[in-house]
Amino acid sequence: MTKNVGFDLFIRNEREAEIAERSDRLAARFAERSAQHDTEGSFPFDNFADLREAGYLLLTVPRAYGGEEASLYEMVLAQERLARGDGSTALAVGWHVGLLHQLRYTNAWPASLYERFCQESVETGALVNHLASERATGSPSRGGRPETKAVAAEGGWLLSGRKTYSTLSPILTCFTVSAAIEGTEETGEFFVRVGTGVRVEETWNTLGMRATGSHDVVLENVFVPDDQVVHLSGAPRQERTPDDGGWLLHIPACYIGIAYAARSFAIQFASQYRPNSLTTPIAELPNIRRQIGEMDIALATARTVLYSVADRWDREPERRAALKPELGLAKHVATNHAISIVDTAMRIVGAASLSRSLPLERMYRDVRAGLHNPPMDDVVVNGFAQRALDEVKQIMK
Structure with a gap:
């Protein structure tokens, strides 16, 4: 070890x-x-x-x-x-x-x-992702109907549309997409292999997370055979065990990792940097020590919430649905604490933290992307509010 x-x-x-x-x-x-x-x-x-x-x-x-x-x-x-x-x-x-x-x-x-x-x-070594986001519908977590269309054809379906925020698009050989079934109120999910009718438009030019390859993927009459239909909303489906969002913990894990790296960089800097006005490195200054302590309290809090929720999800499958608010809490705490940790790290390092020659300014930009990954802060907060209100109603009965 x-x-x-x-x-x-x-x-x-x-x-x-x-x-x-x-x-x-x-x-x-x-x-x-x-x-x-x-x-x-x-x-x-x-x-x-x-x-x-x-x-x-x-x-x-x-x-x-x-x-x-x-x-x-x-x-x-x-x-x-x-x-x-x-x-x-x-x-x-x-x-x-x-x-x-x-x-x-x-x-x-x-x-x-x-x-x-x-x-x-x-x-x-094939990779997969589910491409659901579209410009008109926004985040799929908000429930918008996809504008990508699926038209029945002999032996399968023809898909046409544009997906945004298509992470991994430069390297995917296959992916799933959501689409509306033309002429109905139904939707479907389809497994698509890259080939004729599929192209990537390199639209990803963002403030942070610049190397995720989250370009637009355009589908133009892409044929999907019937045996690659994942599900049609109007059709019966095999028994499905709900995940209740556990898999999305990969998102807060990422932002905590970035924050950890920023915190470690700042501590190493503070332990070595000694301006000529001091006889010791700045890590010995009370204000710097306070900020280091605040970073580690935030980091420990976020990691404790994240890992305890993941552990309970693994150990208590019968309670996964009840854990859904805590899954959102892990993301909410991780994302917002990560932003705070990186901000404090930059305060410790000072004006040098803005330099492109140091990693902190990139980490600062990257952690902000977490605010736009699901579940969104307002959804998490509203979920806790609803649970609290329901609890009090039960007590008052």
Whole structure:
């Protein structure tokens, strides 16, 4: 067990230590490339080659197909430590490992389609993501009807439309999309392979998370055979076990990882930097020590909430629906604490933190993206308000 891993109180056994060590090794490589990919807005194909070679892409694939079958807790651990090296890479691959974790529990795909993709992922390193966002509908978590259309054709369906925020688009060979069934009020989910009629428009040019490859994906009469239909809303479906959003914990894990990296950079800087007006490094100043303490309190709070919720999700499957507010809480706390931690780190380092030659300004931009990942803050807060109101109504009866 490495020294860094040994200090982590959230690592409970040897398997988790091995998962953490692999993420640490990958993160160290990614950190060397992150500035260039951020400046260029380029997709980190080199990072994904390393992820594939290290077996990381199989983290949540079932053992039956040759994967590691990571628990939610293990996935969170892997993702948090990976993000310490590069937030964009961690968030992007998080959609792949998170979706495969969800599918393992929910039976959301037809069994034959799920088996085929798992085998393909093991054999070729194929990645997958679900593309649902559109400009007119906004976040799919808000419930808008997709403008992408599906038209019945002989032996399948023809899909046309445009998906936005299509993370991993430069490297995907397949993906699922939501679409409205033309002439009905129904919707469907379809498994699409990249080929004729599918193109990527490089529209992703953002303030933060610049290397996630979240471009627009355009579909023009793309044929999807019937055996690649995931589900049609008007049709009966196989029994499905709800995930209740557990897989989305890959999102707060990413932002906590970025915050950890910013905090560590600031502490190292404060431990070494001694202006000529002082006889000791600035880490000895009361104000700097207070800010370091505040960063670590925020970090410990966010990690404690995240890992305790992930652990309960794993251990108490019968209570997963009841845990939904806490799953949102983990994301709310992680995202907002991460922003605060990076801000404090920049205050410690001072004006130098604004320099493009240091990583803090990139981390500052990256953590703000968490505010726009689901679940949104207002949804989480409203959910807790509703639960509190329901609780008081029950008491008053």
